[in-house]
Amino acid sequence: MKIAVLPGDGIGTEIVAEAVKVLNALDLKLEMETALVGGCAYEAHGHPLPEATLKLAKEADAVLFGAVGDWKYDKLERQFRPEQAILGLRKNLGLFANFRPAICYEQLVGASSLKPELIAGLDILIIRELTGDIYFGQPRGRRIATDGHFPGAEEAFDTMRYSRPEIERIAHVAFQAAQKRNKRVTSVDKNNVLETSQLWKDVMVEVGQQYPDVELDHMLVDNAAMQLVKAPKKFDVLVTGNMFGDILSDEASMLTGSIGMLPSASLNSSNQGLYEPSHGSAPDIAGKGIANPLATILSAAMMLRFSLNQEVAAQRIEAAVKKVLEQGLRTADIYSEGTTRVSTIEMGAAVVKAL
């Protein structure tokens, strides 16, 4: 079982190091190879996703990813910016199914912006399509407008698009995930405005007929953004396109108040996957040894479950994380009075010990 380890920028190296320690402690004969990705790869090789890194990722069974990005790359041409690495990996590996659980841990209810009763026990799964939509749709670019409000003016444009089979495959992922949970799927779109959304909704309905045990409903994206705030616990599985999923999954993870705890998985049709924390590279706290490694450690657990077929080991990690929370250990981002503040390394070590 081969894992490509891509720590990336900012706190990426620190948090991935702890996840690697946890994986090593499991004695699973994992082959891990590390490579540069993101801003550090650009600095070393002139590209955020160097050929060698992409090759390593393609050949691996799974990619353990830290985070990429830093303000200092903001002025680079878009193609060289760190986040192009993550888009390139998604595209080249065909990672169309993104799993983003938004879970509120019992011990961390207080960290949420939301009132405890609204958020305690939250456990929703956002499934975001990840290789289609306006993210990759051609044509796109700049041109002189020939119609619209200002013909003759410079304009920029992008294309939102989804084909039927693209929607079908993510629909199956969502319904099957719901079967293992509370058997409810909420499909989010903007069918009152967008052609793409109308096809999305039509296909969701069609595929849903193959899953009579799962209840399907539909919600407009603006309403979904509201309902996540108003009554997040009403959701079970929320499935949506790449663009809306980007926004809603971030909103949902922030609702929990502990985005430092939330893992994610991005899978292709052969269950090859990329696993990364839901949070970003946090350049402001990089190198200080205070970042929370738990989202990355939990991403490693998802990796064992989805790509490496090691359910037992995955559960061991998840149980260990629960245990350290029960022990009252907290990194700075989730610290509250009466708990014990620990460093990134101490948190990693505590998880290893709790395994």
Add this chain to the structure above:
Amino acid sequence: MKIAVLPGDGIGTEIVAEAVKVLNALDLKLEMETALVGGCAYEAHGHPLPEATLKLAKEADAVLFGAVGDWKYDKLERQFRPEQAILGLRKNLGLFANFRPAICYEQLVGASSLKPELIAGLDILIIRELTGDIYFGQPRGRRIATDGHFPGAEEAFDTMRYSRPEIERIAHVAFQAAQKRNKRVTSVDKNNVLETSQLWKDVMVEVGQQYPDVELDHMLVDNAAMQLVKAPKKFDVLVTGNMFGDILSDEASMLTGSIGMLPSASLNSSNQGLYEPSHGSAPDIAGKGIANPLATILSAAMMLRFSLNQEVAAQRIEAAVKKVLEQGLRTADIYSEGTTRVSTIEMGAAVVKAL
């Protein structure tokens, strides 16, 4: 001064009736004419935005709008659905600038999903571009894909686009609004992925140079969705495109916990405007006499301010609304123990009395 009154569907008629009473009580010599719009217009005339209604709206100085939509129209072809009326009005009247304040009233802090300290005193203004973007961009439709992941498959597509002058004019609106407030503009886009967003950001920076007294910053839409939850009070004016604005303005208004209080204005370049509550038609409570008319009444105040040049009258309405809240009067949606529950009509009457 001529006002087109378009109550629409659901609770629309009930709440607009109260706003009209308030306007009448001001003795301003307003000429008001009512017409059908939305589902009721479709039923009566076969179209959600009948010619006569559009003509009335075009000739008026302002449109006072209730709400449109009902589940029962969900199965209609898109062009006949109620919400097409609102899109048609925006397009035909050129209402490119949408103002959506998200304000948390002191007396209603408890109604928010958010903890009181995060939301008390919230006063942000979302300015959403309303006639461009993927809402209206051509081409759009269905076709057989010739490239992408599944060439040969059926696909649907839409075009996101913004021209430089479209962005410029909304930028000016945002900077000028900020000058009257706390002098900060946050421009929200997705420039790390979208060409349209890159032009958006570039133009915001350019126009911003004409407003050296206003501080401009930029935020990615996914991050904005998070920051609204985490620290909403950090925003002053948030300006964004039509699609992102749809999502973020609804998220922001739900954060306040009292969307039944939030007005909106949509203006064109001659200050002709459409004024409507931020909430929808709520067909589930229509006809029960319990809907909150305050968002519509406050929309009427915005109408007096922006389109009819009646600042003093606008402030009278706003002061009257404050007063009824202080008196402890509450419709069901904002009721809490210790306050007095009133009906739609009672609330309207109380505002008239407080004028």
